[in-house]
Structure formats: C-alpha cells, structure tokens
Amino acid sequence: MLYLDAPADPPPGQPTRRLSLAVLGISIEEFCSSGGAAAVHTGAARIPMTATIEMAAQRRPGRPIRLGAWRTVAYEVALNGWRILRETVNDFSLWRLIEYPWATRALDLRRGDLVLDLGSGTSSFPHMLAKEGVDVVVLELDAERVRWQRDKRRATARPGDGRFFPLVASATHMPIRDGSVLRVAAISSLEHIPDDVAVGQELGRVLAHGGVAALTLPFTSSERTSFFAGIRKFVPVARNTFVQEGKPGSFFRFYTAEDLERVYARPGGLLMSPLAGFGRSILNGRYHETWLTRYWRRFVLKDLLLTLLVHPLEARFDRSDPLYVMFTLRKR
Numbered sequence: 001m002l003y004l005d006a007p008a009d010p011p012p013g014q015p016t017r018r019l020s021l022a023v024l025g026i027s028i029e030e031f032c033s034s035g036g037a038a039a040v041h042t043g044a045a046r047i048p049m050t051a052t053i054e055m056a057a058q059r060r061p062g063r064p065i066r067l068g069a070w071r072t073v074a075y076e077v078a079l080n081g082w083r084i085l086r087e088t089v090n091d092f093s094l095w096r097l098i099e100y101p102w103a104t105r106a107l108d109l110r111r112g113d114l115v116l117d118l119g120s121g122t123s124s125f126p127h128m129l130a131k132e133g134v135d136v137v138v139l140e141l142d143a144e145r146v147r148w149q150r151d152k153r154r155a156t157a158r159p160g161d162g163r164f165f166p167l168v169a170s171a172t173h174m175p176i177r178d179g180s181v182l183r184v185a186a187i188s189s190l191e192h193i194p195d196d197v198a199v200g201q202e203l204g205r206v207l208a209h210g211g212v213a214a215l216t217l218p219f220t221s222s223e224r225t226s227f228f229a230g231i232r233k234f235v236p237v238a239r240n241t242f243v244q245e246g247k248p249g250s251f252f253r254f255y256t257a258e259d260l261e262r263v264y265a266r267p268g269g270l271l272m273s274p275l276a277g278f279g280r281s282i283l284n285g286r287y288h289e290t291w292l293t294r295y296w297r298r299f300v301l302k303d304l305l306l307t308l309l310v311h312p313l314e315a316r317f318d319r320s321d322p323l324y325v326m327f328t329l330r331k332r
Contacts, residue, residue, distance in 0.1 A: 062110040065132045069097045069307045073300060075128045079156055087298050090122040091188075094288075094296070094303035095324065098278045098311055099187050099216050100125050106214040106328050107183045109134055111162075116181050116206075118171045118199075119189025122148050130162040138166045139174065172198035176206040179331075184213035188324070191218050191253045196263050204268010207331040215264065219277060219325040220254040227252065228289055260327070270329040277322025280314045284323040 067075075080089050103125070107115065111133030117126045118139050126136040126149070140146045149166045157164070169175050171186075172195050184203065193199055203213055220240055227234040233245040234252070240259075244250035255263070257275065265272040279288060283306060288296065295302075 062112065065104055065109040065111065065129075065134065067101050067104040067128060067132065069101055069304055072097055072100050072128065073304055075131060076124055076300070078131075079124050079127055079152065085300055088300060090124065092124060092297075092300065094283065094306055095188065095279065096123075096125070097303055097307040099324075099326065100128065102276070102326050103185050103187055103214040103216070104129070106326070107185065107212060109183070113183060115183045115185055116176070118184060118186040119192070120149060121145050121189065123187065124152075125185070125187055126164070127152060127156060130164050131158075133160065133162045135163040136165070138164070139169050139171060140166070141168065141170050143168050171202060174202050174206055178205055179208045181206045182208050182211045184211070186213065186215045188216050190215065190264075191255075192249075192251050194251055196253065197267070200264040201267045203264060203329065204270055204331070207268065207270070207329070209331055211331045213270075213329040214326070215329065216324050216326045217260065218252065218254040219275070219322055220256060221321050222256070224254045227254075228293070231289065231291060231293060255325075260325075265329055268329075268331065270331055273328040273330075275325040275327050276315070277325045278311055278315065279323030280318040281320045282310055282314055282318070285320070288323065 076084050076088075076092050080092075083089070084092060107113075109115070109129070109132070112135070114135040114137065115126075115129055116137045116139060117123075117129075120126055120138045120140045121142070122145055126138050129136050130153070138146065138149050140149070146166045146168045149164075153164045153166070167175075171190070171193060184207065190196060190199055207213060224240045224242075225236065227242045234242040234250075235245050237243055240254040240256070242250075242252050244252075260275075261272060264270070287293070287306075
C-alpha cells in the first residue's frame with residue numbers, strides 16, 4: 001500500500017524517497033515482495049517522500065475484454081462468496097451491473113493494459129479487471145478502504161492475474177506524471193468529492209494524448225431540490241448538492257450536461273462523448289428512490305434480471321431523466 005499524499009519537500013533531516021511505477025515493466029523502489037504493496041506509513045507518522053508514477057503509452061495486442069453482467073456476478077461470488085447472492089458485502093448493486101460492463105467496453109481493454117481507478121472504495125471492479133489480466137492502480141483517499149483493497153487482493157490473487165497497486169492519494173492532487181495515463185475509470189465516485197473542479201483539472205493533466213477516461217456520475221437536466229424524499233434525510237447544501245443528515249462523508253452532487261462540460265471536459269480540453277443514462281422512471285422512480293430501497297443490497301439475482309430486461313427498455317424508450325449518466329473523456 002503506497003501513501004502518496006506526503007509533502008514533496010521533506011523537512012530538514014528527513015529522507016527523500018522516490019517511488020517510480022513504470023509500465024510496461026513496473027518497478028517500484030521499496031516495493032514489498034508480498035502482496036504487491038509498499039508501505040511508507042508507520043504508526044501515526046508518515047515518512048515524508050516524493051513520489052512519481054509513470055505509465056507508458058503502449059498498447060499490447062490481444063482480444064478486447066468483455067465483462068458482461070453474468071460474468072460480473074460470477075466474479076463477485078468468487079471474490080466475496082456465495083453470501084452476496086442474499087446480501088452484498090460492499091457497494092455491489094444493480095447500478096454496478098450496468099456500470100462495470102459499460103466501463104470495460106468504453107476503455108477498450110485488453111490483457112496487459114493498465115487502468116487508473118479513481119475512488120475505488122471497497123469496489124470489486126479493480127479486482128475483476130485484474131482477473132482479466134489488466135494491471136490496476138487503485139487510487140483512494142481513505143486509508144482503511146485501501147487496506148481493504150490490499151487485503152482482498154492478497155486473499156484472491158491467482159497466477160495469470162494482472163498486477164495490482166493500491167495507493168492512498170487524492171484525486172484532487174494525483175501523484176501521476178503529466179500526460180502519462182491512457183485509461184482512467186471513475187465509477188460512481190467523483191460525485192462525493194467536494195472539490196470536483198480540481199479533479200477535472202487533474203484528469204486533463206494526467207491523461208496522455210489519445211487517452212480515455214470512463215466516468216459515471218449522477219445527473220439532472222435542471223435543478224434537484226430533493227433526494228430520497230421521505231425515505232432518507234438528505235439536506236441540500238448547495239445547488240444540486242446534498243449531504244445525508246447524521247452521516248459524515250455523505251456528500252453527493254448531481255450534474256447537468258453543462259456542469260459536466262464545465263467541470264470535467266473544458267479544463268483539460270477533453271472531448272466528451274454523448275451521455276448514456278440509467279436509472280429512470282422504473283429502476284429509480286419505482287425502485288431505488290422508494291421504500292423498496294431496503295432491498296437494494298439483497299437478492300442480487302433480481303438485479304441481474306432488471307439489468308438484462310428492464311434497463312435496455314428504459315434506455316430505448318424512457319425519455320425521463322436518468323439518475324446516472326455514463327460518458328467518456330478523450331484527450332486528442
């Protein structure tokens with residue numbers, strides 16, 4: 001586990017340690033041999049260091065990876081056990097069954113590629129990619145969640161998997177070299193970061209020419225005045241922005257199409273794709289944002305059926321606002 005939010009200039013008398021991650025052929029100085037993790041955090045004190053991560057811009061040959069909804073469920077069972085069919089143990093849900101397959105296609109992944117996954121939390125998505133032979137850098141600010149990712153990797157790693165690098169760092173100040181990343185994924189994560197403008201600037205900075213970022217974010221066509229009305233107490237704190245009462249860290253922001261352009265596309269001169277939505281009048285209006293949300297993490301096979309049967313119909317015929325949109329950003 002790499003802690004990469006330490007100051008670039010160490011105090012007098014303290015060592016400066018340089019970590020480099022060069023793909024293809026990743027080398028990490030001070031890299032621990034067990035579990036693919038380098039720890040620079042001891043007790044309550046972090047060792048001051050500088051860190052540079054470099055990601056080479058070379059495509060390896062191979063067939064495109066396809067991570068369908070069925071395969072996603074199978075991986076979730078393999079990673080977290082059969083119990084997840086009754087009740088999931090992390091953020092795995094109906095939305096993930098839509099987002100994970102889409103993001104995998106949008107990034108046009110092949111075995112040996114490298115993905116920078118932002119705000120991973122306790123998501124299984126980076127582990128699924130690693131099982132497909134993709135190298136993954138997990139970048140997450142919460143150290144406990146990064147520790148969860150590291151431990152999950154150690155428990156489930158198998159020969160032939162891609163390499164896995166969990167990092168404690170902020171998406172608002174990434175320890176990544178300018179123009180060095182070809183593929184970035186941010187699945188339902190950036191809406192929880194208050195300084196989203198800084199994230200947009202960082203995306204433009206780290207993406208290489210020809211690079212692509214696959215993002216999913218909450219959407220509204222106008223102004224959202226409530227969220228989970230009558231179900232959960234979300235308090236508006238700014239336009240289209242809410243926090244859940246009594247739940248620290250529950251910051252949640254909706255975006256208009258103009259917001260997405262302003263925050264994520266324009267700062268880095270990135271080209272935004274058309275928006276694809278999910279969670280409309282049935283999946284959100286009659287399920288997610290209703291009292292039925294009590295079953296949100298239960299009986300995941302029902303979510304598989306909703307993904308395969310209802311989501312395509314909503315996407316084709318329902319013109320109401322989606323709860324989330326999926327889109328790519330490309331650096332020309």
